[in-house]
Amino acid sequence: MAAPDSRTLADQAFERLQTAIVKGDIRAGEKISEAELSAKFGFGRGPLREALHRLEGRGLIVRKAHSGARVVALTFEELIELYEVRESLEGMAIRLASERMSQEEIDDLKRLMDIHAEQIKEEKGLAYYQKEGDFDFHFRIISGSKNRKLSNMLTGELYHLLRLYRYRLSTFSGRPEKAFHEHWRIIEALEERDGDLAELLMRRHISAARNNLIRKYRDGELQL
Amino acid sequence: MAAPDSRTLADQAFERLQTAIVKGDIRAGEKISEAELSAKFGFGRGPLREALHRLEGRGLIVRKAHSGARVVALTFEELIELYEVRESLEGMAIRLASERMSQEEIDDLKRLMDIHAEQIKEEKGLAYYQKEGDFDFHFRIISGSKNRKLSNMLTGELYHLLRLYRYRLSTFSGRPEKAFHEHWRIIEALEERDGDLAELLMRRHISAARNNLIRKYRDGELQL
DNA sequence: CAGGAGAAAATTGTAAACAATATGGCTGCG
DNA sequence: CGCAGCCATATTGTTTACAATTTTCTCCTG
Numbered sequence: 109m110a111a112p113d114s115r116t117l118a119d120q121a122f123e124r125l126q127t128a129i130v131k132g133d134i135r136a137g138e139k140i141s142e143a144e145l146s147a148k149f150g151f152g153r154g155p156l157r158e159a160l161h162r163l164e165g166r167g168l169i170v171r172k173a174h175s176g177a178r179v180v181a182l183t184f185e186e187l188i189e190l191y192e193v194r195e196s197l198e199g200m201a202i203r204l205a206s207e208r209m210s211q212e213e214i215d216d217l218k219r220l221m222d223i224h225a226e227q228i229k230e231e232k233g234l235a236y237y238q239k240e241g242d243f244d245f246h247f248r249i250i251s252g253s254k255n256r257k258l259s260n261m262l263t264g265e266l267y268h269l270l271r272l273y274r275y276r277l278s279t280f281s282g283r284p285e286k287a288f289h290e291h292w293r294i295i296e297a298l299e300e301r302d303g304d305l306a307e308l309l310m311r312r313h314i315s316a317a318r319n320n321l322i323r324k325y326r327d328g329e330l331q332l
Numbered sequence: 333m334a335a336p337d338s339r340t341l342a343d344q345a346f347e348r349l350q351t352a353i354v355k356g357d358i359r360a361g362e363k364i365s366e367a368e369l370s371a372k373f374g375f376g377r378g379p380l381r382e383a384l385h386r387l388e389g390r391g392l393i394v395r396k397a398h399s400g401a402r403v404v405a406l407t408f409e410e411l412i413e414l415y416e417v418r419e420s421l422e423g424m425a426i427r428l429a430s431e432r433m434s435q436e437e438i439d440d441l442k443r444l445m446d447i448h449a450e451q452i453k454e455e456k457g458l459a460y461y462q463k464e465g466d467f468d469f470h471f472r473i474i475s476g477s478k479n480r481k482l483s484n485m486l487t488g489e490l491y492h493l494l495r496l497y498r499y500r501l502s503t504f505s506g507r508p509e510k511a512f513h514e515h516w517r518i519i520e521a522l523e524e525r526d527g528d529l530a531e532l533l534m535r536r537h538i539s540a541a542r543n544n545l546i547r548k549y550r551d552g553e554l555q556l
Numbered sequence: 557c558a559g560g561a562g563a564a565a566a567t568t569g570t571a572a573a574c575a576a577t578a579t580g581g582c583t584g585c586g
Numbered sequence: 587c588g589c590a591g592c593c594a595t596a597t598t599g600t601t602t603a604c605a606a607t608t609t610t611c612t613c614c615t616g
Binding site for chain 2: 598599600601602606607608609
């Protein structure tokens with residue numbers, strides 16, 4: 109199953125650490141020592157250090173000299189900042205996508221949305237749409253922008269950070285059918301190649317999620 | 333003059349490498365070997381490697397196993413992509429800034445613009461405004477957004493990449509008085525706390541620069 | 557003379573030993 | 587009893603040596 113793995117040990121360590129952080133196996137704020145990781149994952153300290161440095165460059169961990177590295181712990185304010193950046197970037201993403209996505213790609217996206225809709229009806233639960241469906245939708249739009257830098261920033265930084273809190277965020281946001289409807293309106297604008305409208309709707313969509321977060325936090329329903 | 337330097341060698345190597353890359357001492361696309369850098373800067377290979385890994389995480393260099401690291405070389409398409417991201421992010425930045433900048437901060441910015449204006453009149457050259465003035469203006473707006481994540485993405489990633497090409501870009505863009513006027517209109521909207529208008533103007537401003545770039549490139553006046 | 561196989565050289569990847577620093581606990585003094 | 591300072595320990599930073607891989611040059615062959 110495993111390819112001969114021409115990748116270097118540091119590369120493998122980097123990926124495993126990244127997924128471990130993103131999937132929550134290493135909790136946010138948790139301090140991680142090189143020796144500990146070495147024992148846990150079986151890599152030498154050298155490759156591990158290289159991986160840690162790359163993660164530091166990516167902003168997923170913070171290090172302090174002679175003290176150790178910890179997974180970033182977002183404050184509530186930083187989480188909101190992330191949503192502001194998301195609103196901006198995904199707004200641009202769909203603007204570009206409405207110029208650059210082919211009709212086939214749009215049709216594909218619509219089919220995918222139909223599948224998700226059925227799964228909602230079959231009562232596999234709205235929770236499902238919350239997680240995978242929402243992610244699929246946004247991911248396709250981002251790819252559709254055909255802007256690699258934009259995609260990297262969104263999926264390679266913001267989303268990794270957001271995923272750190274996804275399990276806590278996804279459980280409650282509690283507006284799945286509304287979100288589903290908004291997704292469809294965005295797709296309509298996309299198909300009509302109306303970039304202005306699509307951007308407006310997307311920004312409202314993300315802005316609504318952010319406001320929802322703020323409200324929940326003020327009500328004490330959201331712990332960070 | 334030098335503080336006792338509580339920073340680690342790797343930190344120092346990181347900074348020196350980053351400035352060397354940004355300032356053009358190491359040219360874009362140039363391949364850099366660890367031994368070479370070690371001799372040039374006087375750091376051991378260990379700290380250098382750590383610095384390189386962090387730069388890799390930041391996207392300023394790309395590495396290939398057993399082959400070496402090279403400074404990123406942007407294609408023209410990637411440069412345009414950068415401007416698209418900039419338009420989006422700086423649009424959001426000034427929208428936030430028009431809500432969050434204090435009147436004193438705005439006054440400061442206006443004073444700064446006046447100083448730049450005088451320097452233009454004194455014929456220290458429009459070229460000056462091109463470089464420092466433009467940078468100051470955008471930097472203040474970005475700071476004014478009071479969004480650290482946004483600021484980091486803009487100044488810590490995009491601008492470093494753009495600076496790689498600044499000397500080639502700044503020489504010609506050739507619309508300094510127009511840019512100066514646009515800056516003032518943006519500040520007016522900012523002072524009126526009209527976030528919608530400010531964002532619109534900022535996006536047009538950056539979009540115009542991008543289109544200018546595209547035109548020059550098509551005319552063969554811009555080499556990458 | 558062109559092209560490819562193979563070996564040598566150069567470069568990076570990995571590991572291990574050593575040094576420097578921060579952290580935490582202990583002791584002694586106020 | 588509490589706090590300050592010091593010492594022990596654990597952790598990271600740095601260096602050095604070694605292994606693996608890629609690249610390049612050379613030489614042989616068609």
